[in-house]
Amino acid sequence: MAPRALDYESLNENVKKVQYAVRGELYLRASELQKEGKKIIFTNVGNPHALGQKPLTFPRQVVALCQAPFLLDDPNVGLLFPADAIAKAKHYLALTAGGLGAYSDSRGMPGVRKEVADFIERRDGYPSDPELIFLTDGASKGVMQILNTIIRGESDGVLVPVPQYPLYSAAISLFGGSLVPYYLEETENWGLDVNNLRQSVAQARYKGITVKAMVIINPGNPTGQCLSESNLREILRFCYQENLALLGDEVYQQNIYQDERPFISARKVMMGMGPPISKEVQLVSFHTVSKGYWGECGQRGGYFEMTNIPPKTVDEIYKVASVSLSPNVPAQIFMGLMVNPLKPGDISYEQFIRESKGVLESLRRRARMMTDGFNSCKNVICNFTEGAMYSFPQIQLPPKAIEAAKRAGKVPDVFYCLKLLEATGISTVPGSGFGQKDGVFHLRTTILPAEEEMPEIMDSFKKFNNEFMEQYDDRSGYSRM
Amino acid sequence: MVKVMVWHADAIERAWQILDQIPGRATGAYSHSQGIKGLRDTIAAGIEARDGFPADPNDIFLTDGASPAVHMMMQLLIRSEKDGILCPIPQYPLYSASIALHGGTLVPYYLDEATGWGLEVSELKKQLADTKSKGITPRAVVVINPGNPTGQVLAEDNQRGIVEFCKQEGLILLADEVYQENVYVPEKKFHSFKKVARSMGYGEKDISIVSFQSVSKGYYGECGKRGGYMEVTGFGPEIREQIYKVASVNLCSNISGQILASLVMSPPKVGDESYESYYAEKDGILSSLMRRAKTLEDAFNNLEGVTCNKAEGAMYLFPCIRLPEKAIKAAEAAKTAPDNFYCRRLLNATGIVFVPGSGFGQVPGTWHFRCTILPQEDKIPAVVSRLTEFHKSFMEEFRN
Numbered sequence A: 001m002a003p004r005a006l007d008y009e010s011l012n013e014n015v016k017k018v019q020y021a022v023r024g025e026l027y028l029r030a031s032e033l034q035k036e037g038k039k040i041i042f043t044n045v046g047n048p049h050a051l052g053q054k055p056l057t058f059p060r061q062v063v064a065l066c067q068a069p070f071l072l073d074d075p076n077v078g079l080l081f082p083a084d085a086i087a088k089a090k091h092y093l094a095l096t097a098g099g100l101g102a103y104s105d106s107r108g109m110p111g112v113r114k115e116v117a118d119f120i121e122r123r124d125g126y127p128s129d130p131e132l133i134f135l136t137d138g139a140s141k142g143v144m145q146i147l148n149t150i151i152r153g154e155s156d157g158v159l160v161p162v163p164q165y166p167l168y169s170a171a172i173s174l175f176g177g178s179l180v181p182y183y184l185e186e187t188e189n190w191g192l193d194v195n196n197l198r199q200s201v202a203q204a205r206y207k208g209i210t211v212k213a214m215v216i217i218n219p220g221n222p223t224g225q226c227l228s229e230s231n232l233r234e235i236l237r238f239c240y241q242e243n244l245a246l247l248g249d250e251v252y253q254q255n256i257y258q259d260e261r262p263f264i265s266a267r268k269v270m271m272g273m274g275p276p277i278s279k280e281v282q283l284v285s286f287h288t289v290s291k292g293y294w295g296e297c298g299q300r301g302g303y304f305e306m307t308n309i310p311p312k313t314v315d316e317i318y319k320v321a322s323v324s325l326s327p328n329v330p331a332q333i334f335m336g337l338m339v340n341p342l343k344p345g346d347i348s349y350e351q352f353i354r355e356s357k358g359v360l361e362s363l364r365r366r367a368r369m370m371t372d373g374f375n376s377c378k379n380v381i382c383n384f385t386e387g388a389m390y391s392f393p394q395i396q397l398p399p400k401a402i403e404a405a406k407r408a409g410k411v412p413d414v415f416y417c418l419k420l421l422e423a424t425g426i427s428t429v430p431g432s433g434f435g436q437k438d439g440v441f442h443l444r445t446t447i448l449p450a451e452e453e454m455p456e457i458m459d460s461f462k463k464f465n466n467e468f469m470e471q472y473d474d475r476s477g478y479s480r481m
Numbered sequence B: 001m002v003k004v005m006v007w008h009a010d011a012i013e014r015a016w017q018i019l020d021q022i023p024g025r026a027t028g029a030y031s032h033s034q035g036i037k038g039l040r041d042t043i044a045a046g047i048e049a050r051d052g053f054p055a056d057p058n059d060i061f062l063t064d065g066a067s068p069a070v071h072m073m074m075q076l077l078i079r080s081e082k083d084g085i086l087c088p089i090p091q092y093p094l095y096s097a098s099i100a101l102h103g104g105t106l107v108p109y110y111l112d113e114a115t116g117w118g119l120e121v122s123e124l125k126k127q128l129a130d131t132k133s134k135g136i137t138p139r140a141v142v143v144i145n146p147g148n149p150t151g152q153v154l155a156e157d158n159q160r161g162i163v164e165f166c167k168q169e170g171l172i173l174l175a176d177e178v179y180q181e182n183v184y185v186p187e188k189k190f191h192s193f194k195k196v197a198r199s200m201g202y203g204e205k206d207i208s209i210v211s212f213q214s215v216s217k218g219y220y221g222e223c224g225k226r227g228g229y230m231e232v233t234g235f236g237p238e239i240r241e242q243i244y245k246v247a248s249v250n251l252c253s254n255i256s257g258q259i260l261a262s263l264v265m266s267p268p269k270v271g272d273e274s275y276e277s278y279y280a281e282k283d284g285i286l287s288s289l290m291r292r293a294k295t296l297e298d299a300f301n302n303l304e305g306v307t308c309n310k311a312e313g314a315m316y317l318f319p320c321i322r323l324p325e326k327a328i329k330a331a332e333a334a335k336t337a338p339d340n341f342y343c344r345r346l347l348n349a350t351g352i353v354f355v356p357g358s359g360f361g362q363v364p365g366t367w368h369f370r371c372t373i374l375p376q377e378d379k380i381p382a383v384v385s386r387l388t389e390f391h392k393s394f395m396e397e398f399r400n
Helices: A013-017 A025-035 A057-067 A069-073 A083-095 A110-124 A139-150 A167-174 A194-206 A229-242 A266-272 A311-323 A329-339 A349-375 A399-407 A412-424 A451-472 B009-021 B037-051 B066-077 B094-101 B121-133 B156-169 B193-199 B237-249 B255-264 B275-301 B325-333 B338-350 B377-397
Strands: A133-136 A156-162 A178-183 A210-217 A245-249 A283-288 A302-307 A443-446 B060-063 B083-089 B105-110 B137-144 B172-176 B209-214 B228-233 B369-372
Touching (some): A013 A167, A013 B066, A057 A083, A083 A110, A110 A302, A110 A329, A133 A311, A139 A311, A167 A178, A167 B237, A178 A194, A210 A229, A229 A245, A245 A266, A302 A329, A349 A451, A399 A451, B037 B060, B037 B255, B060 B066, B060 B255, B066 B137, B066 B172, B066 B228, B105 B121, B121 B156, B137 B156, B172 B193, B228 B237, B338 B377
Parallel strands (some): A210 A245, B083 B137
């Protein structure tokens, strides 16, 4: 009998090529163990609320009122909700096309897109056009849409940092393009060297690949580095010279844990460089409600902003967006609230600031705790988490461990992470899921576990790591079989 | 008189139940990539209650509306333009768009307007043979039941014929069942394709069926929430792994939509405090839709040169318009399709927006437009009179 349509052999090969380690082998094993009753600490994904971070009160009040507008008709609503939340709810309901249950414009509600444009202008000092801002069900959907628009076939290449957030590699596989890696320098705090970029592009072109776009993740994921203004200028100059579109993943722009390199958007730098770069480089910037101090991952809210994209292309992107009718409306409201925050004098302002600061200051402390904890281990080198939500320590594995991994049929960092999981319940993502130099191993964990639990978690890790090294390190006298 | 906020006890209880199914009660956290397990359990139970055959929560993938689930399946199935997907003509253009986006080939099979948009298995067979002879590998058949834009509800033995066809030919049945709660005629009932297949004695080894459902339609109409799911049956674990993997890249669908999907599939039961008010709302909406469907159908049938099949289900009417030669020529001169020409004129004159039939596909040389039955009931007389007036003057203008 001929193979049937859903037989494994008959599947789209591109689907089979896709890898997404964040919810891959380690996560699946962790879920299995959890079902068996083991306590698991999920640090595999930037999912703050899952680790106890509380949602900000004000946005939840506003969206609750929008979800159940009959509450607004109740004369006692003011007993349960502050006046500014009530006012905001009415404001956003008026922007909808018939409440939260109606499809909005396929690009998102015009009113919210205007608020996003205003936010970008306040942040950067340059005007932004709401017509070039599309809201999406999470930033990931926007990334996928733009990559699908760019990639025509396997001879189209996209420059992606290594290590990278594997949405990019997954999307490029899915759309049948070529990933062109450029290596970040671990010894230079995961810095970006333009010479590495040039080399990567040259190699790709030599293989017959047309390099069409470059992805930057700023602040970085998994690496956390914040790009300096001069770095961004170099990148923009490079994109201009090499005729590359720039895709700026800026979803962690609120998560900055050092003061030397505050967040600066690619667009701001680009506009500041003036023509020709400010008028020629095609830039798409991405943002989300999932990260920052909001952490509203489950809402699936995001946007992308296009700069210097020709109108005909914008039309095509709009057309494809319209096939899915509209992004979900509750998340659009979250986005509006995020970019258009409360002001001093608003009733809920104090509480909002207290909650927001609380989250960010704690994240800063946890970033430090984790980095220091990892660095206190002899075989671990950990760059400081300058931004984002992750720690990406390098684990130096002795040859015997690497052999043991091979015998077990596992990549060395996967082997290490599985052992870590089984010993401690800490569920990480092996560095191979993000890309790394040959023979160098990492793992990614988040800085999201509750502050009170951090010391115990780091102790747990250290204990495991010491035992692992004792077992596999040649210099420890005799080996235990 | 002081009004007090009233929440029915069962609504409060259900909210607690749902919150307890979410780890840490964190509604702002990414969930399992297939959707929250407890909600999938509820949906599976709802499917079982509807069909009388068991459903497995592991077969369910919650998505941001039904459309992303359709995209996922097209992505999985289409390897190149040599892969064909059979689609009804007229069809909801998500299918043509998705097939184009994924580089496949749409293989049309024509619904028969003369028999109330009937789906003939002989037509399926004919198109299948035709496409194979052109070197296309057919992979799946899309069936939209109740139909969009056509509104027909398939008769059960028609469905059996389709199931048999798919089984014989090894084709996946992609069953778009988002309008399952929108049936307006007593002589027809919605039967899920999985139910039909199972009642024919066909199990997982015999036929692969994907059923799409959404919170956007029915009597709930929560389009903006983007809630939906697909139930995938009749395939091996390696396939489920691949679907899961693709779903995981997007992490998960929005939680609010997931919750709504579970509520749609598990409404209040007899005895629940909300039962009376819920069913009053539901019946009110559905009976109004039924009346509006009839009113608009009659209005269209009263227009010169227009015939309109009954809307047995869904939310649309798809009348056929016989345009005079003069109008067709005028359209040609304006470099636009005749049905587009008519719809443009209608829009400019009355503000009424229809979608031209060419957007859905139609037998060449015939013209249609799709109209929803959704304008508010009290506004429909005004809509009908504006439409009628426009149509009269249009036909006068282009009379041969």
